[in-house]
Every structure is written in C-alpha cells, then in structure tokens.
Ligand code: AMP
C-alpha cells in the first residue's frame with residue numbers, strides 16, 4: 445500500500461499502489477496504463493504476437509493467467525483459453541470454476557482437458573507412482589498438453605501467464621547450479637518447430653504483485669490459494685530470496701532477469717540450437733523426444749497403472765516434497 449496522502453506520479457490524484465522499483469505511486473487508471481505498456485513492450489521486443497495469430501491462453505484460474513487473457517483481449521487480440529484439470533483435490537475443482545466463470549462472463553471459448561478422464565491419472569497419483577516431487581509430473585503434463593492442445597486446435601501461439609517473479613526464480617535456480625541447457629532455453633519466446641507450437645510469456649515484465657493488482661482493479665475474481673502441493677518447493681524458496689534482495693535494492697529482480705535476456709541469453713543461443721537438433725520423435729504420440737518414448741508417454745504408462753492417490757496423502761507423506 446502507498447503511504448497515506450501519496451499521489452499518482454502521472455496525474456497527482458490519490459495513489460492506490462506504490463511500485464518501489466519504479467520509484468513511484470500510481471492511481472488505478474495510470475497503474476493499468478503502466479501494466480499495458482509493459483506487456484506491449486514485451487510483445488514488441490520479443491516478437492511474441494501479431495493480430496493475425498490464433499492465440500490459445502493456458503489459464504489456471506489464478507491471477508496471472510486471467511490477467512494475461514484479459515490484457516490480450518483488451519489490446520485487441522483474439523484469444524481462446526485452455527484449462528487442464530490436474531486432479532489436485534478441491535484446489536483443481538475450484539481453479540476450474542474460476543477459469544470457467546471468467547470465460548462464461550465474457551462469452552469466450554475455453555477448452556478443457558481432464559487428466560483423469562483422458563489419460564487415466566492425476567498429479568497426486570503421478571507423484572506417488574514416479575516417487576518424484578509433484579511439480580515434476582505437473583510441469584511435464586502441462587507442457588505436453590499445452591503443446592498438443594495448441595497443435596490439435598490449429599493455434600499458432602500458446603500463451604502462459606509466467607510473470608517476472610516466476611522467471612527470475614527459475615533463473616536463480618538454474619544459475620545456482622549452472623544448468624546451461626535450461627538457461628539456454630529460458631526465453632520468453634520459444635519459436636514454433638516440428639511438433640511444437642510457438643510459446644510466449646507476455647507478463648515477463650510484470651511482477652506477481654502487479655498482476656494481482658491488475659485483477660483487483662479490473663474486478664477479476666481469481667483463485668488466491670497456492671497449489672497445496674507447492675509448500676516447501678524450491679521455486680517458492682527462490683522467490684522469497686529474490687524478494688529479500690528486492691526489498692534491500694528495488695529493481696534488482698527485474699535487472700537480474702531482463703539483463704540476463706539482453707546480455708547472457710544471446711551467448712547461449714548456439715547451445716539451445718544444438719539441443720533442439722538432437723531431438724527425435726516419440727513412437728507413441730509423435731512429440732519431440734529425447735528417446736523412443738517421450739517423457740509424457742512414459743509418465744502416462746507409470747501413473748495410469750497406479751491406484752488413485754488422494755492429494756491429502758501426498759501432502760502428509762512428505763516423501764514427495766523437495
Ligand atoms: P505454474 O506452472 O503453476 O506456475 O503456472 C504457469 C502458467 O501455466 C500459468 O500462468 C498458466 O498460464 C499455466 N497453467 C498453470 N496451471 C494450469 C492449468 N491447470 N491449466 C492451464 N494452464 C495452466
């Protein structure tokens with residue numbers, strides 16, 4: 445919250461939000477303006493979208509994905525939504541309700557895919573069956589189904605709601621381990637190629653506090669709760685670390701990530717190219733793969749044979765936590 449009596453930098457009316465990294469306060473109207481500018485800048489800077497694109501937005505029912513869908517529509521893009529039912533107990537049921545309500549209120553098309561119905565497993569079961577952290581099965585399933593839904597539906601671009609906090613946290617994790625392969629691929633745009641649609645992240649210049657504020661100002665209802673299986677994961681720890689640095693030195697988070705894109709990513713481009721060339725095609729589903737069967741098809745085999753595991757068991761068990 446801004447200090448009592450603080451004024452918007454642009455119009456000098458009472459401010460509703462303070463943004464230390466911009467060293468300024470903003471009223472509702474000029475805050476929205478700033479968000480739009482940041483999104484337009486990301487889209488232009490990285491050639492993310494054109495008005496001719498057929499856009500599919502992956503929506504989780506959370507603030508980021510609903511904000512990006514709203515912003516793209518406001519900016520004049522035509523975009524449908526994709527919701528994946530991950531089967532994470534009540535959390536998934538409620539997140540689906542938010543995504544559906546947003547689409548229904550605006551007459552938008554929302555494609556829905558339920559893991560349990562279509563592939564015979566859910567994320568808690570996959571976590572237990574693979575004996576790995578839930579986020580690993582979750583991320584793998586989402587990435588595969590985003591690609592498949594976009595290609596099946598004839599969309600030219602798949603949009604996700606990843607924000608600056610998400611990207612900076614992943615960057616910190618990859619940098620701490622010097623994961624060169626991951627660093628080379630950590631871009632806000634991944635171009636289309638055989639078997640994969642173009643993928644873009646228009647919110648990389650906005651923090652999660654800003655996307656939440658966008659939803660509040662715009663009157664968008666979103667699921668506030670975090671995924672119940674996220675507690676204790678490395679990603680959240682890195683976000684806290686970056687927030688502590690940001691509090692000491694406002695602007696550090698944006699500089700860390702955006703300067704990586706500008707100065708470091710070009711040096712890694714050749715590496716990313718080599719990795720792409722080395723991929724084969726999955727015998728089962730035709731997706732690009734490191735071996736004969738892709739990681740998703742292997743996950744489906746392992747998880748669909750396992751008896752269903754309720755999310756509460758995974759949360760209590762601790763064994764699948766990082
Ligand atoms: P997360 O991996 O949960 O940090 O989410 C990153 C992005 O993936 C979100 O901003 C959405 O665009 C997308 N996403 C996450 N969960 C879902 C879901 N259940 N269905 C569709 N898209 C999702």
Ligand code: FES
Nearest residue numbers: 578579582671674
């Ligand atoms: Fe990782 Fe939900 S499974 S945050």
Ligand code: ZN
Nearest residue numbers: 452455471474
């Ligand atoms: Zn103003």
Ligand code: ZN
Nearest residue numbers: 726729738741
């Ligand atoms: Zn496959």
